[in-house]
Structures are given as C-alpha cells and as structure tokens.
Amino acid sequence: MSLSLSINLSMASTIFTSNPSLLFRYTRLRRPQQCPLEQLKVTQRNVWLRRWSVEAASMVAPVVKTKAKAGSRLARVWREIQGVDDWEDFVEPMNTLLQDEIMRYAVFVMVCYMACDLEPTSKRFLNCKYGKKNMLREVGMDGCGYEVTKYIYMTPDSSITTQFGTCPGRWIGYVAVSSDDEVKRLRRRDIIVIFHGMVTNTEWTANLISSLIPARLDPHNPRPDVKVESSYMNLYTSDDSVCKFSHGSCREQLLSELSRIIKEYRDEELSITISGHSMGGSLAWLLAYDIAELGLNRDGLNHEVPITVCLFDSPSIGNSSFKERCEELGVNVLRIVNGNKLIIEHGF
Template sequence: MASRLPAPRPGLLSHDVSRSRRRVSAKSVAASTVATRPAGPVAPPSVGIKQYTAVAAAPSKPALASMWREIQGADYWEDLVEPLNPLLRDEIVRYGELVIACYKAFDLDPASRRYLNCKYGKRSMLREVGMADSGYEITKYVYATPDISIPTQRGTCCSRWIGYVAVPSDEAVRQLGRRDILVSFRGTVTNTEWIANFMSSLTQARLDPHEPRLDVKVESGFLSLYTSDDSSNKFSSGSCREQLLSEVSRLIHKYKDEELSITLAGHSMGSSLALLLGYDVAELGLNRDGLGQEVPITVYSFGGPRVGNSGFKNRCEELGVKVLRVVNVNDPVTKLPGVFLNENFKVLAERYELPWSSSCYAHVGVELALDFFKMENPVCVHDLDAYIGLLKCPKVAQVKKNGADLLSKARRFLSEQNFDAWRWQDAAMQVGNLVQSLRI
C-alpha cells in the first residue's frame, strides 16, 4: 500500500527522557494497529501517554503537527515506544515505505540503459512506484561509489544510484507541522556494496577539516561509500557526501524562514549512510535556519549495522542527532560489524575501561526491537518488507507470506552473476548464519 500522510487525530504528548532499549512484541504492535484504525470515534490511549488539553493544542490541528518534535525524538521517544504510540508507528511505516521506494525504482537489468540507476525521472518516480499520495516531491537523486576496483559486466566499479532527497508539498507541510527535508537510502544490492559492507575496519572519520576529532572512528567501507567520487558518472558529479551536503544546505537556505526538520531514513547499508550524513551535517553546523536556530536531525534506521566506535556514538549524542533503530532481534546484520568487539565488551565489571575500548563498535540511539520469525537465510530476516509488514500487520503468518518479495528481484539478479567476488557474499552469509546460531 502506498505511504500516505496520517489523517488528523487527537494530539498526544510524551514526557521524561530515556535512551534504554525497547522491545516491541507482535501483541504491542497489534494494539497500536487497532488503535490507528478504529471503526468508530477515536478513543485516547490509556497507557503511557498523556493527552493534550484543549489549551495545549487546538482540536482542529493535525495530531502530527501538534507533536512532531516528540515523534522525531526530541525526548528520545520516551513513553512512545512501549507501548508503541500509534502516531509514531504510522511515521515509522511511512518512512520505511519511502525507503522501499528506492528498491522498487532501482534498475537491476544489465541490458537497460539505466542499469544501476533509477528507472524513472524525479518528477514521476514516487508515482511510478505507487506512492503518488506520499506528499513528497523529489529534488535530487543521490549516487555513491564503492572505492573498490573489481570487474563487473560493464568494466570496473562505478557509481550507482543510492537514494533521493525530497521535501513535502505545501499541503503536506500543514499535516506534518513543518517542512521536512527527507533523504532516503536503499540498502545493499550490488557486489561491490557487499564487499564494502564487510571491510570491517575502523578509521578516523575526519569529516570536519577544522576539528579532526581523532577519537571519532567509523567503519571504513561505509566511509568509502560516503566519500568516494566517480568522475565518469554522467548522472551526477562529486561524492555521495558532496551531493548531499550541497542539496541539504540548499534546501535549508531555500526554506530558512519556515519551521524545518531533517529526516534521514535508510535500510541496512543505507541506514549507515543516513547516520554518517546526520553526524556530518551536525558536526559542520549546517543544520541552522534563518534565525540561527538548530534544525533537528532524526535518523530512522531499519536493520542497520554498527557504524562507528564509542567516540562516534558519544559525539552523535553531543550533537543532538536522534536515532531510532528499528531492528529484528533475529537479524544478524544488526549484530555487525563488531561481533566480539562492541559496546558490551569494552568495560570490565562495569567499572574498568579496557585498553581496546576505542576500537569497539557501538550502536547509536534508541532501539525499537521487533521479534519475528527465525529463518536460516539471513536475507529474509533482514528484509525491509518484513519489517514494515510486521508493523502494519503483526500476524506472523502474514509477515512470512508478504516479507519475501521486496528483494526477490535483487536476489535473482545476484544469483545469476558469476563474479569471483561473490566469495565475499558467501563469507558474509556464513558469518550471518554463525551469528544467528550463536544468538549473539
């Protein structure tokens, strides 16, 4: 079903701040699903959420417009995750479907002139993938280049379409309560992206030339996707980073007199790029409106791996980058990289920091943990359609049925290739199976 802006509902208000892990069961999701699709008049939730009074919000104002800052993580989603707030649930689904649009529009046909690019033009893309009512208008396509030289059917490694930047229409702004600058990233599909995902070595980010921050380290493969440039790309110029910083800055300046938000959404590898971009924009101080006020940055991460070390995590929190990590507890990709060296193994007896703590990977943000079916094939438990399917329809049988389609074309494409480099994919799958069997 196409993603649509939520219909107006009574406003809700969260309170207190917490960053603890929350696990959402199918029962909790089901309760939020029922709450968002009532047959009669809408009744206010009875657990964990305070209702706005008539003074706090006018009855005619859309619920999301009344509390969009809380939904975007201003209070670290306190009292909104367990039980799962219906409005937050709708937003997670909406942003997830805007990421799914990247997969639907990505051209994997080697015979196509748009191979490894988007099948459609910017003006028609959302309509072509069934999301004409999303309320967003695409302003720019984004390309990334894995800095790895291996042979492909069309020569060596090249730039490929990775996502898009979009803003809501004026009508959608009234529902959202602000002008939302959205960047949506797809996940791993091509062979070089798989290899980049599993380079798994930490390197200094050094994204701010005036303040290198040597303690801030990120995974080298993700950083290469973000910063590498392919001068031969006919669709775009500059690295993924240069394209994004330029476009986000342009849009902030264009709408500087409006209330703004920056939302970065991605699946798998795409969630890593989203987090790198969020950190980069905040570190450079680009998220300022016409009055010099800070524009909030929120990352919706779906099935995302770890991106950096504890120094990176701490700096993201200092900068106020809010991250909501939507994960399946049975998804091995969310355990990587850093299967052994991670945030759980850097301190001894909860008191003594170990010498290798700066080399430990660490997740960033609040975790919303879904728990759905276990399968031996890690691609299936990592499927974004299955993630969104559980949130929309929490019956496990239906999720199993509906969750197999999203990356089927990509998997068929990959299975038909004869690259020697696919030994990397096989190794990655074996690592995923090992992680799943050990329940790490």
C-alpha cells in the same frame, strides 16, 4: 541528550497492531540464500523481481491512503515524534503516531528498491528506472506529499562491468521535500533523505572487510577519537569523476543539496529526517552526524533544525565516542532491528 533506541522486530505485535508488518513482509521477500541479485539465475531473478513488485506495491498503497487521518494530532507533537525528548513515553508502549511515522518512512525506503533497476541486462542497471519528477508517482506514491529534489549516487570500492560498459557510480537514494499541502498537515517543512541497502557483491564484501577509522569530517576540529567503519566512510566520501550520473562524492552531493534546501526554506519551521535500510541506514547515520558536526542544520534565525534518523536493519557504524558525539549534537537515532539478522560490527 539524544538516545539511540533499538526496537526489535519481535515487538511487532505492539508496533504494527493495525497493519500487516511492512518489515516482516520485507524479510519474506529476501533473495534466496541472501546472495546478491546479479548472482541469481535468470529464472530465479525474474520470479523474485515479480514477487517483489507485487508485494511492495501492496505495502505502499495503504500508507499513502491513510496518512491524513492523524494529521492534526501529529502537528501538535511532531517534535516529540521526531525524538527531541528521546521518545520518552513514546516507545513502551508504542505510541500509535510514532508507529505510523515509522511505517511512513519505511515506505519511503521501500520506494528505493521499487525504483532501482535491478535487472543486470538493463542499460540502467543499479540506477533509478524513472526521472525524479515522476518517480514517486510511478511507484504508486502519487499524493504522498513530497517532491523529489535530487537523486544521490555513490562510488563503491570497485565497479561493475555490464554489457553496456562500466560505470562505478550507482544510484543509492534520493532527497525530497514536503509539499505546501503536506506542510499544513505536518506543521513544518520536512526534508527527507532516503537510502536503499546492499544489492551487489561488492557492497556485501565491503561490509565484511572493514575497520574503524577516524571520521575527521570537520576540518576545523577533526576529533580523532570519533571513529566509524572504513567501508561506509569510503562509500560516503569516494568520488567518481567518470560516471555521467554523479557529480562529486555522495557526501558532496548531499551537503550541497541540503544546504540549498535549508537556505530556500530558512524562514519556515524545518525538520530533517534521514532513513535507510541495511547499508543505507549506515550512510544515513553518517550523514546525520556530518550535518550536525558541521552545524549545517540552522535556519534563518540560527535556530537548530532537528535531525532524526530512522534506521531499518542497520548495523552500528562507530565506536562509543561516535555515539557520545551524536548525543552531544542532538542527533536523534531510532533503530528498528531484526533480531535474527547476523551482521559484523566493530562499533557500539
């Protein structure tokens, strides 16, 4: 059975003893009054973006530089670190390898914010500032051991109009695969899917106006008792055929790319790690359930590929039946939460 573990940020003295807390530093970078970026005055927005860029860059460099130190130890216990035994004896007290891995995936989430164009006057507003081949290098992650294979776009409930026109589709994250050198360090080919959180008015509104609906992601077994938040399901499954960047819904893009990657590396040891912050964490959890429910996490020998979800400040997204089904499917969920954050939840 798999468990959903919640680690409160008040445990930072235990979790992040050797490094400044990435997550606490992130909370200090929150926007004034937590309002969407496009509502800030120009001067406020520019100051916040400059501060964000400097702070985020200082967080990325140490993680990239020190990641090789624990390579051999991590290779021996990577399945336990990924949660196959429900992180037994790894959380209390916090295992240093698990601590390092949480930090590593947190940085991959930070990359989403660093690479996303949050300047409303830009032609690429709400899209990535860089091409996928150069993105990790541009944000200071060159040498991180992963290669981006696909950008992911979603369609919110309503579009945003800019001076350059209207495009409902917006960049929400990326898929990446560990390089051959990183495979030697990790002892497996790690497939990561990373999502950023809410940055616009419509996303905040969708988070507040929501209700539980049946997920029904498996057409052969709809399971009407398994329910999730309608706002996240809409973001995950809505399709925008107009936007030039997206091809199909967020779900269709992800399932297609993950199926392709698993097929390409089907003869190797694989892992799937999905991470996100806030709304992005909810999409990460939904994707993990979807993959497992459809049985897409199978390698060339029909062995189950472990799925691990690492969530930062993410709300729960479903009812108790959703949680129970995730546990039955072996989806390993690790939630890192900020005890001071207020979020409306309908689920467990």
